[in-house]
Amino acid sequence: MVVYTEGCRLTLSSKALYFESLGVGQYDKAAQYDLSTDLKQVIKPELTGPLGARLFDKAVMYRAVTLEEPIFLEFPEFKGSSRRDYWLDITLEILLAHRFVRKYHLKGFQESEAVARAILGIFRCRAVREGFYFFSSHYKTLLLFNLAENLPGGDTILETLSSCLAHLRTSSTQADSYSSGSVCTEKQHMVYPVSLLALRRFGLILQEDVEFDQEATYGSGYIHVGEVDLLEAAVKQSKVDTGKAVAAQETVNQVKVDGIDANIAIMKELLFPLIVLAKRVQFLASWEEPFKSSVFLVLMCYLFVSGWFKFVLPFILVSLAVLMLWHRLANKGKLVDAFRIIAPPNKNAVEQLITLQEAISQVETLVQAVNIVLLKMRALLLAVLPEATYRVSIFFLLTAALFILVPFRFIILFVLMEPYTREMPLRRESSYRWLRRLREWWFGIPAAPVQLIKHEDSKKKK
Template identity: 60%
Template sequence: MEKVKVGMLEGLMRNHNMSFKSLFSRRIGNVNGEETGCGGVGVGVGGGGGGGGESSPSINSPRPIPQLSPLANSVVSRCSGILQIPTEELQHRFDTELPESVKELLTYARNFLEFCSYQALNVLSGRGDYLSDKDFRHLTFDMMLSWEAPSVESEQLDKETPTCSNQEVEDEDGWSLFYSSSTNMAVQVDEKKTVGREAFARIAPVCAAVADIITVHNLFDALTSSSSYRLHFLVYEKYIRSLDKVVKAAKGVLAPSIGNHQLAEREIILDVDGTIPTQPVLQHIGITAWPGRLTLTNHALYFESLGVGLYDKAVRYDLATDMKQVIKPELTGPLGARLFDKAVMYKSTSITDPVYFEFPEFKGNSRRDYWLAICLEILRAHRFIRKNNLRGIQRSEVLARAILGIFRYRAVREAFHFFSSHYKTLLPFNLAESLPRGDLILETLSSRLILLNAAAAQHDVSGSPYAKQPQKLSPVSLLTLCQFGLILHKEVNLDEEAIITADVCVGETNALEMAVKQSVSDVGKAEAAQATVDQVKVEGIDTNLAVMKGLMFPLIESVNRLQFLASWRDPYKSTVFLVLACYCILRGWIRYMLPSVFVFVAALMLWRSHFNKGKSLEPFRITPPANRNPVEQLLTLQEAISHVEALIQAGNIILLKIRALLFAVLPQATDRIVMILVFMAAVCALVPLRYIFLLVFVEAFTREMPYRKENSEKWARRLREWWIRIPAAPVQLVKPVGDKKKKS
């Protein structure tokens, strides 16, 4: 059986001999003939065989590894050509340098495939143009396919290479005609040529530009939402092409200034909006609005008002320093009217009035949501930096991670018109803010940043933390921006022959991955709970009041029963209740009342859970009030607002009369209050608390007794008359004196 499989592999390699040779010769030239990395710093492969542009016969004719499937052997042979290391040497290093925990029989093939793939991707990602390389897209997708079926025991894949698309028809820009439609076109691809979630999550984050370990699962869901959550090569290639366009667009707008305003050092332009006349950005300050151009960098927002054919000087809204910034969605409209939900509000201590940036569009508010998300990502990244007191290379790595997240979000949005939900965002710091226990993700990220050192050279070719147990990690996101040419090479100073150590390691799940998985596990429960909340929301004030009244029926009924007993309409029941209550107070049992309520509710819940196990909860039935037209609903709302206003006025009057008593506006009334307060202080100091509580309860409960009712009403009347005679303290409304707004 093993000979048959080896024969199949040899036949497959003979059929594709030319493509393998061309791939290897290209990679060899890149590794040995060119310097990669930042500022002429090479990426070493540690002991790779051969020099110059020629490869050794052992690399040109790699021997298949018996434990691997044909596709996995194909991937390993390509990795061998990229690294200029024979497959036997790679296997020897894997067997001797990595711990026994990753060389178990059941996981040997997969871990060895990861071992080879991670090294090769570390070398390939050292080139600044690897996103535009078709061979890179094919190789990485084949890595994912082989990860799902790495061993000979795995199910055999089709003989047709899933990513070899030499017969595709491409347009002038190099885009396949298959990509002109949405991702639904990819559903027609064979199911066997798709990639699952775990394979994507293990391979894609090795290249920091392609995926982030925090958001990789959300990225996979975004790419596979229309294909039953299986990733097709057409979709994957379209995403990489779109990401390449975004990176090149970011390089194209690199400039030392925006309009007449100089950019700060290390400031990168992430996106610009408002340059198209049909899609302006409106800045609202007070009741004035003005069109212009909005620019986001990794430190601030810039807005340039549009003058007569030219842009005015850019106004800077800082996102980096701590100025109590608030960024949130808001309603805007002409002359300050709150009509359209298409704006982002920015507020900080550096400006007197909040600023609103409106993104007009005919349908929906996708532009606003996109800008809100990317602005919050930069703001939260800086807050994370300040909270953990990060400096130098650590601070730059955090900002680089946020920048790459924005690039990926732009790529998916522009390629597939994808708009993320609350828990499905592609921005790492926004996701950590919204996920349950997302603070643990940020804590784990902070602990990993402590180990980060730009000058830490990992001379081990494995790119794995096992061989020499390195205590430093590489700033992979910052290095990626450096390789793309978005930052200067002096930002990073890697030693010669340094290997980039990514967030993923061979055969293990690191602490950051574990924190993300634990947090994501609670998302399903949160989304399900939120779905039930959305279902039970009803419209209309009357309907909501009816629902609330029905839900609070037990409490309302209990209060009504107490009022009935206190009214003494049934003297026998009232007397029995009074005697029992007094006995409980005297015996000191009143302190057990609240614990008894808690125990009763807990017992009721246990009883319900035991007898209603497996049964769905029956819907709560409410009889809604009669339907009202919009005018009647507005009148009801106005009446409710009037009642609330009256209650607030009554509360203010009570507070003002108390103020008058405190400042002795009416001396006679103040003297009486002083005497009453002194008497109450003496009672509280001398009389036990239970007797005071008993006295208050008996006095309140027996007011409606036939023997006391007349005297109680008489004393209540005298008290009201006394309260009416107390004047209210004066109030003076002073208008704030503000600076006059300058006319534009």
């Protein structure tokens, strides 16, 4: 892991990011991190700190296939992370602009126009940041490609923009012919590389082989005659979708609660119908009332044997659709009543930590049990216990033959009915003996050995 701190110079160009460390009286040779070619680059915020501790959220990570390990650029400041956020956003803007160019196969001055739009957005962001002495998240709207990456329907905006860039013109001859009253039967789009022209007038040249008429007057936007501006329509639709997404996110933020007990209580209430259904099925499987259990068994067997079971899932989906449509017609836009849940008793910080520790312990126990199962399966696969491996292989062969010879719906019926009929009076004793022998056989299988090797980090840290 390489961590860069103060005493360096960072430069962002239209194609790469350059890092220069401070040597003796001058900067060392710059390290270049390409942003224009497809190197599977990943740029994201990262936590760094002394001795590998993840303490400070003030770094940017850059990863690419050309690097053996990611690099981290630190932007230390006393409070906040505005410097890091600024460099992260403008670097992502250049990276996303080149991804846009590659995705839609833009060439020549079309590619230069796309990159020029990203550069002008960065200039505007920098001007706002320098003018107000801070960088707010709202200023990210000045970065076209960064914004389109996060907006609902942003891909549609970029697709429409690519089609607009396909009609770029570097001459105003056609515009003059339209203004002089010439008639044309085809609808034509007149789109000029205004961003590229603006950078050219600022003295920044992205492409030298593009000829501009310095005395001509170019349109400042997309000129459409007799039709709707497709880019403007895509942006308006994205604004509508964004408003819906923001409103939905506000409702999500309102229902978030703190505490494990409170979240578990909410989950139990939301899953209450399924819990009740599972309890009823479990009650039928206990055979405490043989008549009800027998009726349910006969009904399930009839559904599978007659082939009606394939209509159960469509029936459930149709019922849910009808229920939702009925609620839509009945409510007529009215607000839904709040879901009332009895809150669990409050716990102090120590009790919450104990609850969290118990939950972590249960998860650890579950992971250990899963690992034991996997290691025993590995032992069976490698024939650590030859007799058990022979039995399992014979069982697999018989199961394969069963899948070939028996219709699949009968196999599903057997898989569902076997645990359901275990507590049946006719099967109770035999099922108990069979499960006991199965557990004893499973406990007698040794686990495959595991050796933990201590990780040695021999890589140099700079």
